[in-house]
Amino acid sequence: MNAPAVQAPPAAAGLLLSEQDFEALAKVIHVETGIFMPAGKRALMQSRLAKRLAARGLKDFREYRELVESRSEPDEIGLMISALTTNITRFFREAQHFDDLRENVLPGLLDRARAGGRVRMWSAGCSTGEEPYSMALSVLALCPEAPRLDVRILATDLDPVVVATAEAGRYPASALANLPEDVAAGATTPDKADPGFARICDSARKLISFRVLNLLHDWPFHGRFDVIMCRNVVIYFDAETRDRLWTRFAAMQPSGARIYVGHSERIAGEVGALYAPSGITAYTRTETPPPGGGRSISK
Ligand SMILES: C[S@@+](CC[C@H](N)C(=O)[O-])C[C@H]1O[C@@H](n2cnc3c(N)ncnc32)[C@H](O)[C@@H]1O
Structure with a gap:
């Protein structure tokens, strides 16, 4: 990327990320995730990656760049991406989507499931799990028997750290305090070991399969998805990568399906x-x- 010259950002602990190292790391991130990091993000990258240098015992960003570019340690690329991406999410975020799901989409899908049909939903870029659990709780509010039907929710994210948190299904009670009235009953159980936390109910957890998946890589499944949520994920992708992703989703959805x-x-x-x-x-x-x-x- 041809970044305009930017003044060197002040370095924490004497570590400076040069323009060249920034561009090299930004290129790896773009190839791996589709996320475009403009020159103005150099200070952010420097501060977020300083902890990776410390964790690896590296003396400067040049060494870190060489490690990443060598691709000898794929895990380090994952950790770098994790340090740079935002995982902000919350239960029933953008509530109008869940209203539409419960009022207009799920009734027909769940009738199909009750008649023996298959229903598949995907939270693509699920972060710490609030989104797929909101989908699952919406399903259960309308169809408490869903765990015994062929109804499944796939929840994926490229960041293994957030996927592990999602799979644990344990959240601060405050994060679960304002669930919509029609889904709240039985949705959580208090964590006996720590009253400040609550666990998502087993029936919601049973509906979801969590997987680490980079949306830019191959997708190891062929199913058709009746509902896809891919929200606040492509925001940093360049237009071409974003449109490729919409096209791939379209290939996985029958006509009439929602995204x-x-x-x-x-x-x-x-x-x-x-x-x-x-x-x-x-x-x-x-x-x-x-x-x-x-x-x-x-890809
Ligand atoms: C801001 S969170 C959004 C979470 C949730 N979808 C929501 O709207 O509340 C964005 C998530 O997208 C994930 N992500 C970014 N690029 C990705 C990619 N190429 N493949 C899979 N997940 C990606 C990040 O790891 C992060 O957890």
């Missing part, structure tokens, strides 16, 4: 024909076939 994106995200332009707007940042899959069947866009 929800983040409040500042849109499915528009060249890929706009794949989805019809269905409310605020909600879209319904059209019958338009994705270019190349969605395959050409896999």
Whole structure:
């Protein structure tokens, strides 16, 4: 990337991230995640990655850059990405999506499940789990028997640290204090060991499979998803990577299926024909076939 010259940011503990090292690391991040880090993010990268240098006992960013570029330690790339991405989330975030899910989408899907059919939902970029648990609690509010039906929620994120937190299903009680009334009953149980925490109920946990998955890599499944939530994930992707992702999602959704994106995200332009707007940042899959069947866009 041709970054304009930026004044060197003040370094913590004497560590300076040079423009060259910033550009090299930003390139690795872009290739690995689709996240575009403009030159203005140099100070942020410097402060967030200082702890990785300390953890690795490295003396400067040049050594860290060499370690990352050598790709000899894939785990370090994951940890670098984890240090640089934001995992902010909360239960029933962007409540209108869950209202739409409960009022307009789930009733039909759950009728299908009760008749023996299959229902699949995906929280893509699930962070610490609040989003897929909100989906699961919405399902249970309408269909308490869902764990005995063929209803499953896939929850994925590239960051193994947040996926482990999600899988544990344990949250500060304050984070669970304002669940919508119709889902709250039985949704959580107090953590006996620590009254400040609560656990998500087993029936919600049973509906969800958690996996580490980079959305830019191959997807090791073929199913069709009736609902996808991919919210506040593509915000830092460049336009091409974002549109490739929408096209791949479209290849995994039958017509009539719903996708929800983040409040500042849109499915528009060249890929706009794949989805019809269905409310605020909600879209319904059209019958338009994705270019190349969605395959050409896999990395
Ligand atoms: C801000 S959180 C959003 C969480 C949730 N979807 C929500 O809206 O509340 C963004 C998540 O996207 C994940 N992420 C970013 N790039 C990704 C990629 N290429 N593949 C998979 N997950 C990614 C990050 O690790 C982070 O947990």
